[in-house]
Amino acid sequence: MTIPKDDGRIQKLKEEVATDVESRKDHTQQMVDSIFSFGELGFQETETHRYVVDILKKNGFSVEEGVAGIPTAFMATWGSGKPVIALGSDIDGIPQASQKPGVAYHDPLDEGAPGHGEGHNCGVPLNITAALAVKKIMEREKLPGTIKIWPGTAEELVGTKAYFIRAGLFKDVDVALFAHVSDGLSVTWGDREGTGLVSVEYTFRGQTAHSAGAPWRGRSALDAVELMNIGWNYRREHLGLEHRSHYVVTDGGDQPNVVPRTASVWYYFRQTTYPKIKELWDTGDAIAKGAAMMSGVELLPTRMLGTAWPQHMNRAVAMAAHENIQKVGMPKWSEDDQALARALQKELGSNPRGLSTRLTAQLAGPVRDNRGGGSDDIGDISWNVPTITLRYPANIPGLPGHNWANAVAMATPIAHKGVTQGAKVQAMTMLDLLLKPELVKLAWQYFNEVQTKDLKYQPLLREQDKPAIELNKDRMKKYREEMRKYYYDPTKYKTYLEQLGINYPTVKK
Numbered sequence: 001m002t003i004p005k006d007d008g009r010i011q012k013l014k015e016e017v018a019t020d021v022e023s024r025k026d027h028t029q030q031m032v033d034s035i036f037s038f039g040e041l042g043f044q045e046t047e048t049h050r051y052v053v054d055i056l057k058k059n060g061f062s063v064e065e066g067v068a069g070i071p072t073a074f075m076a077t078w079g080s081g082k083p084v085i086a087l088g089s090d091i092d093g094i095p096q097a098s099q100k101p102g103v104a105y106h107d108p109l110d111e112g113a114p115g116h117g118e119g120h121n122c123g124v125p126l127n128i129t130a131a132l133a134v135k136k137i138m139e140r141e142k143l144p145g146t147i148k149i150w151p152g153t154a155e156e157l158v159g160t161k162a163y164f165i166r167a168g169l170f171k172d173v174d175v176a177l178f179a180h181v182s183d184g185l186s187v188t189w190g191d192r193e194g195t196g197l198v199s200v201e202y203t204f205r206g207q208t209a210h211s212a213g214a215p216w217r218g219r220s221a222l223d224a225v226e227l228m229n230i231g232w233n234y235r236r237e238h239l240g241l242e243h244r245s246h247y248v249v250t251d252g253g254d255q256p257n258v259v260p261r262t263a264s265v266w267y268y269f270r271q272t273t274y275p276k277i278k279e280l281w282d283t284g285d286a287i288a289k290g291a292a293m294m295s296g297v298e299l300l301p302t303r304m305l306g307t308a309w310p311q312h313m314n315r316a317v318a319m320a321a322h323e324n325i326q327k328v329g330m331p332k333w334s335e336d337d338q339a340l341a342r343a344l345q346k347e348l349g350s351n352p353r354g355l356s357t358r359l360t361a362q363l364a365g366p367v368r369d370n371r372g373g374g375s376d377d378i379g380d381i382s383w384n385v386p387t388i389t390l391r392y393p394a395n396i397p398g399l400p401g402h403n404w405a406n407a408v409a410m411a412t413p414i415a416h417k418g419v420t421q422g423a424k425v426q427a428m429t430m431l432d433l434l435l436k437p438e439l440v441k442l443a444w445q446y447f448n449e450v451q452t453k454d455l456k457y458q459p460l461l462r463e464q465d466k467p468a469i470e471l472n473k474d475r476m477k478k479y480r481e482e483m484r485k486y487y488y489d490p491t492k493y494k495t496y497l498e499q500l501g502i503n504y505p506t507v508k509k
């Protein structure tokens with residue numbers, strides 16, 4: 001595949017847009033730091049929502065709030081006509097990931113509270129900065145086209161993007177440019193390493209009785225949960241090596257002297273293809289039924305809490321973004337940035353190699369031997385419209401993921417520089433799509449003739465499934481007031497580090 005080259009005008013506009021993105025770096029930093037300080041969990045991103053929607057409205061976007069029946073989801077739109085470019089990025093945090101930024105050891109702001117232990121605080125700021133820089137050029141050059149900005153609400157629960165598709169939010173979109181935090185600057189095309197999944201809660205119902213006085217009269221729903229888990233863990237040995245599955249018990253009964261009438265267990269079933277996900281899910285359902293029979297309890301209708309298709313990225317758009325990545329290059333890290341990275345890596349027992357400084361010259365294609373791994377419900381979007389994920393260098397390599405350590409860099413110069421650099425790439429790729437109609441054509445040609453030739457999207461959602469918008473409500477309520485004390489105030493402090501009085505970097509001697 002060859003994609004159209006930049007002519008002189010496009011080259012100039014790309015240089016201009018990169019300079020403009022750079023000039024917005026203070027605003028970018030304020031957005032990154034503010035969302036970090038909100039530290040909100042999936043479906044409860046209310047402060048983040050209000051903050052981001054305000055910025056978009058102030059900048060001329062019309063914003064539809066509460067889309068797809070999800071209060072903290074929105075679709076912001078500016079411009080008119082084709083192409084329609086949709087910029088997305090995840091926005092939610094991780095339980096118990098509260099952490100002081102810039103400190104290279106575990107030091108929570110608020111013990112037990114959630115925080116940005118994945119780095120989802122910086123992708124939407126990246127998209128906003130890119131969009132504002134491109135919008136300025138579109139206005140001056142009178143370029144037709146529509147920019148949409150949307151949040152990956154509750155991504156940690158893979159809770160919303162399939163519903164966005166179901167609600168038709170991407171129906172008129174030509175290309176989706178997604179961005180996800182990383183420690184390097186890259187894109188890929190084709191099937192990505194990792195998995196899709198269904199996230200399902202099984203609830204059993206038995207009968208209470210006095211646990212000591214008349215246990216024979218009770219039927220324990222908790223027995224069914226335990227037997228389901230035991231059954232699943234035996235079966236695990238006979239499942240594909242690339243699969244991943246895990247569970248938490250969401251209801252284990254009320255108190256020991258009352259035979260548990262209800263009990264629930266929440267499973268993630270991950271596999272690398274749609275049919276394999278369905279098969280894993282069927283296995284889970286069968287084991288749940290068996291557990292109910294053994295325990296003499298009832299299995300209630302299962303509840304779908306989230307889904308994700310495996311991801312497939314568009315070749316033509318990835319090629320364009322890859323060329324822009326080569327132009328932009330990695331950020332210039334300071335000795336302080338490197339010192340923080342090395343100290344955190346040392347603290348975690350990882351190789352203390354510091355931050356990445358180099359790009360990979362080659363654009364990576366489809367995964368060859370997919371050994372499984374994480375998921376992102378951007379997969380659902382990627383099977384409905386040509387999509388890429390830009391991975392940008394805002395975090396430190398060698399971290400465990402979903403952990404306080406992944407929050408350390410996320411309100412420091414490492415994140416700020418990485419986001420600015422990523423926004424340059426995003427803006428340049430937007431210009432490619434706006435100024436080269438041929439590129440959009442090639443993207444759809446790949447989508448129609450290669451990607452979806454033999455495999456078409458079918459939702460994993462069942463008709464009766466609804467967004468699980470009540471998730472995390474109690475947990476967020478428990479910590480919100482305490483967390484509010486730490487919200488970043490950019491009118492008083494230049495950076496969040498300054499507000500918290502943290503010396504950058506703070507490392508163990």
Ligand SMILES: [Zn+2]
Pocket residue numbers: 090118120155180376
């Ligand atoms: Zn993520």
